Amino acid sequence: MTLDCRGMLCPLPVIKLAQAFPDLAIGDTITILADDPAAATDIPAWCRMRSQELVSADNHQYVVRRLS
Amino acid sequence: MLSALDSGWADPARLHHEGRTARLLLDNARAVLAEGLGVRPDELFLTTSGTAAIHTGLLAVTAARRRVGEVVVHSAVEHSAVLHAAAAAGTTAEVGVDALGRVDVDAFAQQVRQPGVAVAALQSANHEVATRQPIGELAEVCAAAGVPLFVDGAASIAHDVVPAGWSALTASAHKWGGPAGVGLLAVRKGTRLAPAWPVDEREDGLSPGHPNVPAALAAAAALQARLSEADELNKQHRAWIDELRHRVATDIPDVEVVGDPSDRLPHVLTFSCLYVDGEALVTALDAEGFSVSSGSACTASTLRPSHVLAAMGVLTHGNVRVSLGRTSTHDEVDRFATVLPGLVQRIRAEVGM
Known part of the structure; x- marks a missing residue:
């Protein structure tokens, strides 16, 4: 699954991620495209607070795996 | 003067x-x-x-x-x-x-x-x-x-x-x-x-x-x-911030209270609320009579989040910084802690969270 959050400002990319997450099977990944500078800190912070795995984060592209 | x-x-x-x-x-x-x-x-x-x-x-x-x-x-x-x-x-x-x-x-x-x-x-x-x-x-x-x-x-x-x-x-x-x-x-x-x-x-x-x-x-x-009055005031502020820190962390779900809990300044508390727009929260608190700062990108003219929060790797949106002054009272601290959960809940509800 890919979420295109380019052009959105914080906290929208993180809200979109949280709202899409229940549709994801455990073990699957989701890709978020986000160019808001806050996303670089906030998507990893969301993963830490929610105990989910940040697989990668580079070039405005974030991959998150659902662990629970 | x-x-x-x-x-x-x-x-x-x-x-x-x-x-x-x-x-x-x-x-x-x-x-x-x-x-x-x-x-x-x-x-x-x-x-x-x-x-x-x-x-x-x-x-x-x-x-x-x-x-x-x-x-x-x-x-x-x-x-x-x-x-x-x-x-x-x-x-x-x-x-x-x-x-x-x-x-x-x-x-x-x-x-x-x-x-x-x-x-x-x-x-x-x-x-x-x-x-x-x-x-x-x-x-x-x-x-x-x-x-x-x-x-x-x-x-x-x-x-x-x-x-x-x-x-x-x-x-x-x-x-x-x-x-x-x-x-x-x-x-x-x-x-x-x-x-x-x-x-x-x-x-x-x-x-x-x-x-x-x-x-x-x-x-x-x-x-x-x-x-x-520093000795008395700073001791008081330290205790009030301890109380506020505890209440924010327990009364609001999905909040990240940041900074060292004890080896710190006596009068400042900073926290970030998941899914909350920092500008909306600052405005809502202002309407309640509280003047607070924020490190969230949406509150900055540059639209970049606070370099401090980013360097720490903590949540930058929904961020609020409370500073106590010499005229701050415990009643104000108590009222802040009482109204905050409802404001956060309302802002989250507006975006479907």
Whole structure:
């Protein structure tokens, strides 16, 4: 699954991620495209607070795996 | 302050009666401010703001060390005034912080020991998340390396003790209830300075132009008053922030309270609420009568989040910083903690969370 959050400002990319997450099977990944500078800190912070795995984060592209 | 406007309006550099009166008032203000900072009056320079004290001081210390080098070592969470001055003064060597906002001591020490370091800059405590920095420990490292330590003390002075060992210390009067437009630059004897702009006869060339004597007097009176009640007030603030920290963390789901819970300034609390727009929360709190700051990108003119929160890797949106002042009451703290969960819930509901 890919979420295109380019052009959105914080906290929208993180809200979109949280709202899409229940549709994801455990073990699957989701890709978020986000160019808001806050996303670089906030998507990893969301993963830490929610105990989910940040697989990668580079070039405005974030991959998150659902662990629970 | 009003009588100082009447009697201290003249130029203290002039020899006429009014000028000599202004000079006397300025000397008195300097003596009181120096005592408050624990320095000698001839070690204290008055500037036009805390930012100006940092700009002029850091540039002057760096310029005086040209023959050694031009590297400015600093933490990633310094006030923007330090970051701007460091970039203008020379080559910067930035040192990262941990999740609590405390600088990596070993990495900082390693940078200080490199050849070509002009000065090391480290805040006494972080102005956004209240975490104290290891000034005492790193002052020893700097002294051993022969590198001056430049401490931005604006967040701490009058609220908390700043450990000794620094070469230069800056402060801002409005942080202790004094007027805006008065900054302090204390420089220990033996620390060389080379002012980085055209020099006049004022403040050893560190703050050009006719000084604001009435504002300096007001800053001195405010510092004296604040320090006289500091023990009691700071103890009270520490307890109230502890209480607020606990209530925010337990009463609101998905909140990240940031900064060191105990080794910190007494009067500041910062937290971030998941899925909350920082601007909406600041506005909602304002409508309830609370004036708070925010490090969220949406509250900044640049639309970039606070570099402090980003360096710590903590949530930057939905961020709120609460600072207590000398007139803050426990009732206000209690009311803040009572209304906050409902405001957060309402803002989250508006975006479907």
